[in-house]
Amino acid sequence: xxxxxxxxxxxxxxxxxxxxxxxxxxxxxxxxxxxxxxxxxxxxxxxxxxxxxxxxxxxxxxxxxxxxxxxxxxxxxxxxxxxxxxxxxxxxxxxxxxxxxxxxxxxxxxxxxxxxxxxxxxxxxxxxxxxxxxxxxxxxxxxxxxxxxxxxxxxxxxxxxxxxxxxxxxxxxxxxxxxxxxxxxxxxxxxxxxxxxxxxxxxxxxxxxxxxxxxxxxxxxxxxxxxxxxxxxxxxxxxxxxxxxxxxxxxxxxxxxxxxxxxxxxxxxxxxxxxxxxxxxxxxxxxxxxxxxxxxxxxxxxxxxxxxxxxxxxxxxxxxxxxxxxxxxxxxxxxxxxxxxxxxxx
Numbered sequence: 294x295x296x297x298x299x300x301x302x303x304x305x306x307x308x309x310x311x312x313x314x315x316x317x318x319x320x321x322x323x324x325x326x327x328x329x330x331x332x333x334x335x336x337x338x339x340x341x342x343x344x345x346x347x348x349x350x351x352x353x354x355x356x357x358x359x360x361x362x363x364x365x366x367x368x369x370x371x372x373x374x375x376x377x378x379x380x381x382x383x384x385x386x387x388x389x390x391x392x393x394x395x396x397x398x399x400x401x402x403x404x405x406x407x408x409x410x411x412x413x414x415x416x417x418x419x420x421x422x423x424x425x426x427x428x429x430x431x432x433x434x435x436x437x438x439x440x441x442x443x444x445x446x447x448x449x450x451x452x453x454x455x456x457x458x459x460x461x462x463x464x465x466x467x468x469x470x471x472x473x474x475x476x477x478x479x480x481x482x483x484x485x486x487x488x489x490x491x492x493x494x495x496x497x498x499x500x501x502x503x504x505x506x507x508x509x510x511x512x513x514x515x516x517x518x519x520x521x522x523x524x525x526x527x528x529x530x531x532x533x534x535x536x537x538x539x540x541x542x543x544x545x546x547x548x549x550x551x552x553x554x555x556x557x558x559x560x561x562x563x564x565x566x567x568x569x570x571x572x573x574x575x576x577x578x579x580x581x582x583x584x585x586x587x588x589x590x591x592x593x594x595x596x597x598x599x600x601x602x603x604x605x606x607x608x609x610x611x612x613x614x615x616x617x618x619x620x621x622x623x624x625x626x627x628x629x630x631x632x633x634x635x636x637x638x639x
Contacts, residue, residue, distance in 0.1 A: 305412060305437055322434060326405050330412055333402055337418035340379070349418065350375050352392075353383040354425040354461065355407050357503070358556060358575030361391045362582050363457035363604065364425055365474035370467065371423065372397035378421070383410050390557050394479055407432035411439055425461040427451065452600040456608060457578075473605015476582035478561035486561040489550070495529040496521065496634075497566040497585075500538040502574035509572055509590055509622055509630075514539045516627045517570075521634060522546055531566070533559050533576060568637055570630070572622060573602055580613075581605060587613035588633045592622025 309323060341349060350371055354361055361384060371380050379399045382392035386403040393401045404410045407426070414422060428441045443466065451460040455469070462469045478486075500514050518530050518539050532540040532549045540549040550562060560579045563569050569580035569587040573594070580587045581603050589607070594600060599617045606612035614633045618625040 309408070309435060309437070322405070326409050329405050330409050333404065333413055334416050334418060341418060344379065348375060348378040348420040350378045350380045350421040351383055351419040352380065352423045352425065353410055355383065355385045355404060355410055356388055358388060358391065359578040359602065360457055360461070361388050362474050362476065362575065362578035363602070364461045365395055365476065365582065366458060366470045366472040366604070367423065367425065367461060367465070367467065368392065368395045368397040370470060375421065390555060394476060394557060406434045407439060408435040408437040411437055423465040423467065425465050427460070427464055452597045456604050457602050458604040471604055473607065474578065474582040476560050476579065478557045478564065482555065482557040482561045485558050486565065491531065491562070491565060492529040494527055495531050495566055496568045496570060497531050497533055497563050498539060499534050499571040499574060499576040500532065501534055501536065502572055506594060507573040507622060509625065511538050513627050517630050517634070518547070520627070520631050524635065528567070531562065533562060568634065570634060578603065581607040584612065586637055588630065588637060589613055589615045590622050590625055590630055591615060592618035592625060593620055
């Protein structure tokens, strides 16, 4: 596909038609996409008609957890710039609870994939659009590229430009922000975590990402956990995430909450912890957003020998020890991580 050609609605329709011809399973996704598009477009246009000239502002970032959390300061900027507007965050349903918790947001509009957002944007229901996606990014389901108008920078290796928030600002043509994200878990998440009866002193660990190149090995995580428990007999370890790697079942001073929490419940558990230990993944951004001290294990990623995904206190080193290995993070010694944990105090 020639990404340099104009991405008109008719061209998008042809690309989607040929995708459906090649992959029959895509038809179900296409049907869901079109139904969602029609519903969202109708709702937005009705709101435009009856909004009494109140402007509609869109902030679009359809995934992932860490990216959406890192972009929270952009919601605040939108509210400061457009105090009387109705501000929407566009995302996929699995991530909707995150921007819904941002005080600056009026509504969250869910789409089934990036292609739906590309199509919806071309129907022009919004007065102002801040699209945080990298120009040229392809929808992982449909293969349609996001081609933006204007003179936005070409961003290939985004860590050349800075942290996630910096890149998102550049992608939307906004001034670069440096604020850290702030998330306040809602009362329902607080009540749910209250019911878990967590120990008074615990460390949260999160051990896996959506990219194995960012991960530390299970053996090293288990050794680190054993050293922490031996060093401080009053501290407990709680593992969060989708699947357990260290705490396979609850035991003495160890507990797994993997697969049992929503994203905002996870944020509340991390908020109550004495320390968060993790790798480059969404929960590390949650730790930054709720103000919990962190030890973050990073290594060489692609051609980047040192990089920092975070803004705010984590980037400044005020609230986190970010350990940069000079090799893939999987090769980081346990002793290095343990020393950082002890320096921050379990």
